Amino acid sequence: MKTYNYSSLNSEDINKLVLRNTDSNNAIRETVETIIDAVKKDGDKALKAFALKFDQVDLPALFINKEEIAKLANSIEPEVKKAIDTAYQNIRKFHETQKSREEKTETTIGVTCWRETRAIEKVGLYIPGGSAVLPSTFLMLGIPARIAGCKEIIVCSPPQKNGSINGYIAYVAQRLDIEKVYLVGGAQAVAAMAYGTESITKVDKIFGPGNQFVTMAKTIVQSTSNTAIDMPAGPSEVLVLADETAIPAFVAADLLAQAEHGADSQSILVSTSQHIIDAALKELEKQIDVLPRKEIAAKAMANSYAVLVKDLKEGMLFSNIYAPEHLILASENWQSITADIVNAGSVFLGNLTPESAGDYASGTNHTLPTSAYAKSYSGVSLDSFVKKITFQHISQEGIQNLGPTVEILAEIEGLQAHKNAVTVRLSTKN
Ligand SMILES: NC(=O)c1ccc[n+]([C@@H]2O[C@H](COP(=O)([O-])OP(=O)(O)OC[C@H]3O[C@@H](n4cnc5c(N)ncnc54)[C@H](O)[C@@H]3O)[C@@H](O)[C@H]2O)c1
Ligand SMILES: N[C@H](CO)Cc1c[nH]c[nH+]1
Ligand SMILES: [Zn+2]
Structure with a gap:
C-alpha cells in the first residue's frame, strides 16, 4: 500500500487521490442503459433473461412466496436466529428514536404553520446478493420502512444458484412480515422497481446499496422516472484516522473488513505516526492470508493507500475532503477531534469500536453514502422513508x-x- 506525506501534496494531488475508481465510468453507464431499456420494453421476460445471463439461473418463477419464505426461514440455525433477533431489536430501538413530532407555530397573528409526517406509500428495497448475500442490509432497510408505515414494500435480491434465496434472507423477510422476495438483482432490479413490470409494482422510492451496476442504475432512474432514490450507496469504503495510541492489529482488521466487500472497495489509513502505518501494514499482511475472501481484499487493498499527517487536525482535513462512508477514529484522543468532522457517513469512536458493529448490530444504519456523497447525503434513517408535508391555517x-x-x-x-x-x-x- 502506497504511503503519501500530506505536507508534500498540493491541492491538485489531493483532489486526484480522493477520486474513487468508480467515478465517471462510461462503460458501466452504457451497459446499465441497455439493461434499463430492455426492462422497460420486455418487463418480466427481460428480468428472466438477465437472471440467466448475469446470475446463471434459469428461473421458473420470479419470486419466492410467503409459504416458501416460512419453510426456508425454519431451516436456519437457532443461534443465527438469535443473532438476527438481537440485531433486529437494536436497529429497531435506534430507529424508533428518530420519530419526531414538530410543534405548530403562529408565525404572525392568526397565521399557523406546521409540518406532518406521512410514510412514502410504495418503497423498493434492494438487498445485495452478488459476491455476498447481505441479510443485514435487509434489516437496515426493512426496519425503518416498517416503523415509518410504508404500505407496500417490494424486495428484490439476486437469485442464488439454486434459483431461490438463502434461509437468512427468508428469516429476515419473515420477521419483517414481507409477502414476497423477487429474485431479481443488479441494474434490472432497479429498473423493474422504477418502471414496473407485469409482476413488480412500480415504487415511489428505491433503497439499498449495491455494486457499480446497481448504483449507476439508481443514479439514472432518479432522473428518468419519477421514482426517487435514497442515495448513491456503492462499493464500501473506510477511512481510519489513527494516532500513536491506535492498536495496529485493530487498524489492520478494520481496513480488511471493508476491503473484503469487493475488489472496488477502498480502505484508507491516515495516521500521525509512520510507526503505526508500518505496524498496521505488517499486521494486514498477516491477517489477510487467512481470509477466505483474500483475493478480493487484496485487490481492494491494491486500490487503497496511507497518508502520513502531522496531527489529528491535519488528518481530519484530509478526511473531510475524502468524505468517507465510514470514519474510524482509532485513538484514545478521539474526543479532541469529533467537532472537526464535517463529511462522513457514519463514525466509529475509539479503539474498541469496530466498524463491523455498525454493519450488523449496534443499531445504526449501514446503508451509507459512498464516493464522497457523504458531503451532501445522510445515510438511510427513518427520515428516508417519510415525507414532511407543510400545513397552514389563516x-x-x-x-x-x-x-x-x-x-x-x-x-x-x-x-x-x-x-x-x-x-x-x-x-x-x-
Ligand atoms: N454503501 C453501502 O451502504 C453498502 C452496504 C452494503 C454493501 N455495499 C456494497 O454493495 C456491493 C454489493 O455488490 P455485489 O456485486 O456483491 O452484489 P449486487 O447485488 O449489488 O450485484 C449483483 C448483481 O450485479 C449484476 N451484475 C454482475 N455482473 C454484471 C455485469 N457484468 N453486467 C451487468 N450486471 C452485472 C447481476 O445482475 C448480479 O445479480 C459491494 O460493492 C458492497 O461493497 C455497500
Ligand atoms: N459495510 C457495508 C456497508 O458499506 C455493510 C455490510 C453488510 N454486511 C457487512 N457489511
Ligand atoms: Zn461491511
Whole structure:
C-alpha cells in the first residue's frame, strides 16, 4: 500500500487521490442503459433473461412466496436466529428514536404553520446478493420502512444458484412480515422497481446499496422516472484516522473488513505516526492470508493507500475532503477531534469500536453514502422513508394581518391573480 506525506501534496494531488475508481465510468453507464431499456420494453421476460445471463439461473418463477419464505426461514440455525433477533431489536430501538413530532407555530397573528409526517406509500428495497448475500442490509432497510408505515414494500435480491434465496434472507423477510422476495438483482432490479413490470409494482422510492451496476442504475432512474432514490450507496469504503495510541492489529482488521466487500472497495489509513502505518501494514499482511475472501481484499487493498499527517487536525482535513462512508477514529484522543468532522457517513469512536458493529448490530444504519456523497447525503434513517408535508391555517384576523404583505409582494412580481386571491378575501368578511 502506497504511503503519501500530506505536507508534500498540493491541492491538485489531493483532489486526484480522493477520486474513487468508480467515478465517471462510461462503460458501466452504457451497459446499465441497455439493461434499463430492455426492462422497460420486455418487463418480466427481460428480468428472466438477465437472471440467466448475469446470475446463471434459469428461473421458473420470479419470486419466492410467503409459504416458501416460512419453510426456508425454519431451516436456519437457532443461534443465527438469535443473532438476527438481537440485531433486529437494536436497529429497531435506534430507529424508533428518530420519530419526531414538530410543534405548530403562529408565525404572525392568526397565521399557523406546521409540518406532518406521512410514510412514502410504495418503497423498493434492494438487498445485495452478488459476491455476498447481505441479510443485514435487509434489516437496515426493512426496519425503518416498517416503523415509518410504508404500505407496500417490494424486495428484490439476486437469485442464488439454486434459483431461490438463502434461509437468512427468508428469516429476515419473515420477521419483517414481507409477502414476497423477487429474485431479481443488479441494474434490472432497479429498473423493474422504477418502471414496473407485469409482476413488480412500480415504487415511489428505491433503497439499498449495491455494486457499480446497481448504483449507476439508481443514479439514472432518479432522473428518468419519477421514482426517487435514497442515495448513491456503492462499493464500501473506510477511512481510519489513527494516532500513536491506535492498536495496529485493530487498524489492520478494520481496513480488511471493508476491503473484503469487493475488489472496488477502498480502505484508507491516515495516521500521525509512520510507526503505526508500518505496524498496521505488517499486521494486514498477516491477517489477510487467512481470509477466505483474500483475493478480493487484496485487490481492494491494491486500490487503497496511507497518508502520513502531522496531527489529528491535519488528518481530519484530509478526511473531510475524502468524505468517507465510514470514519474510524482509532485513538484514545478521539474526543479532541469529533467537532472537526464535517463529511462522513457514519463514525466509529475509539479503539474498541469496530466498524463491523455498525454493519450488523449496534443499531445504526449501514446503508451509507459512498464516493464522497457523504458531503451532501445522510445515510438511510427513518427520515428516508417519510415525507414532511407543510400545513397552514389563516384566520379572519390572520388574513387582515398578513394579506397586505402578500398583495405587495404579488404586485412587484407582476402576478395579479396571486394578489386577487388575497384581495377577494380582504373585501369579504365571513
Ligand atoms: N454503501 C453501502 O451502504 C453498502 C452496504 C452494503 C454493501 N455495499 C456494497 O454493495 C456491493 C454489493 O455488490 P455485489 O456485486 O456483491 O452484489 P449486487 O447485488 O449489488 O450485484 C449483483 C448483481 O450485479 C449484476 N451484475 C454482475 N455482473 C454484471 C455485469 N457484468 N453486467 C451487468 N450486471 C452485472 C447481476 O445482475 C448480479 O445479480 C459491494 O460493492 C458492497 O461493497 C455497500
Ligand atoms: N459495510 C457495508 C456497508 O458499506 C455493510 C455490510 C453488510 N454486511 C457487512 N457489511
Ligand atoms: Zn461491511
